Structure formats: C-alpha cells, structure tokens
Amino acid sequence: MITLLKILLFGKVVLLTPHAITIEASCVELIPDVPFEAITSGARIQIDISDLLEKGRSNSVGETRRAVTRVVPVGSVSAELFAKNGKSWQLEYKGGTSISARRVLITLTTELGVPVGVEFDRVKVCSKIELRNIIVEWKNNQL
Numbered sequence: 038m039i040t041l042l043k044i045l046l047f048g049k050v051v052l053l054t055p056h057a058i059t060i061e062a063s064c065v066e067l068i069p070d071v072p073f074e075a076i077t078s079g080a081r082i083q084i085d086i087s088d089l090l091e092k093g094r095s096n097s098v099g100e101t102r103r104a105v106t107r108v109v110p111v112g113s114v115s116a117e118l119f120a121k122n123g124k125s126w127q128l129e130y131k132g133g134t135s136i137s138a139r140r141v142l143i144t145l146t147t148e149l150g151v152p153v154g155v156e157f158d159r160v161k162v163c164s165k166i167e168l169r170n171i172i173v174e175w176k177n178n179q180l
Contacts, residue, residue, distance in 0.1 A: 050083075050177075051069065051175040051177065052174050053082075053160055053175055054067060054173045057171060058172075058173070060168045062165055062167060063163070064163040066159060067159065067160045068158065069159075073156070073175050075152065076178050077178045078151055079150065080151040081151070081176050082174070082175055083135065083142040083175075084130075084143050084171050084173050085140050085141070086105070086108065086168065088169060088171070090104050090105070090141060098136055101136050106132070110165075110166070111132045112131070112165075113130065114165070115127065115163050115164075116128045116160055118157045120155045121156045121158050122155070124155075126151060128146055128151075130145050131146065157175075160175075
C-alpha cells in the first residue's frame with residue numbers, strides 16, 4: 038500500500054535529453070540538471086525510438102513489436118547509472134517495449150532492480166547500432 042501511495046504522489050518521468058539526440062554505435066554520457074532517484078526497484082530508462090520506425094506504421098501492436106525487434110535487436114542498447122556515492126548499476130534492453138498511438142519506447146532494466154532512494158547524477162547510454170532522433174527518459178517507478 039505504501040508503494041502505491043509513493044507511485045501516486047511521487048511517480049514521474051524525468052527527461053534525460055531535453056531534445057532529440059543521435060547515438061552512433063558508441064556511448065554518450067548524459068548529465069541531468071538535477072539528480073534523480075528511484076521510488077521503486079522497477080524504475081527504468083525508456084528511450085523513445087518512434088522516429089526509427091517507418092512512418093505510417095500499422096496500428097497493430099504485434100506488427101509494431103516485430104518492427105522494433107528488427108530495428109533495435111535485444112541486447113544492442115545498455116545504460117549505466119552512476120550514483121553520487123560513486124557506485125554504478127547496469128541496465129539493458131531485453132526486448133521490453135511500451136507502445137502507444139503516438140510513441141514507441143524501449144525499456145532498459147536491471148534484473149535485480151534499481152536501488153531505491155539512491156541519487157543518480159549521470160547516465161551513460163551505449164548502443165551497438167545508430168539510434169537517430171531519440172529521447173531518453175527516466176521513469177522512477179514501476180511495479
């Protein structure tokens with residue numbers, strides 16, 4: 038019950054890139070204006086890849102998921118969260134997607150969960166493929 042209240046009161050999405058960026062087959066370090074933290078261990082990084090998919094795509098969720106798999110293979114994108122205390126945590130794209138009428142997001146997660154209450158002050162996002170015109174965001178909660 039307490040977790041649900043935290044999500045309702047403090048759940049939010051933080052833009053880590055205020056505008057679209059391109060990541061070539063390399064890494065980019067993102068430093069937000071203010072530190073961010075997880076309120077549940079299911080917190081994650083989401084990357085809006087809508088511009089990578091064909092315009093006028095089908096409304097079928099299944100077809101969209103198949104297109105995402107072709108464009109962004111599982112394991113091709115990862116991130117490292119750096120805490121103010123010097124520790125870091127690895128997140129990886131394992132095929133998780135979030136699809137709406139306007140956006141398609143891939144999710145980067147960690148199997149053991151993100152530590153709750155730790156302030157992160159930077160993120161390094163790495164890709165084995167070119168990601169054009171993407172938005173990177175932090176979702177600080179997920180059950």
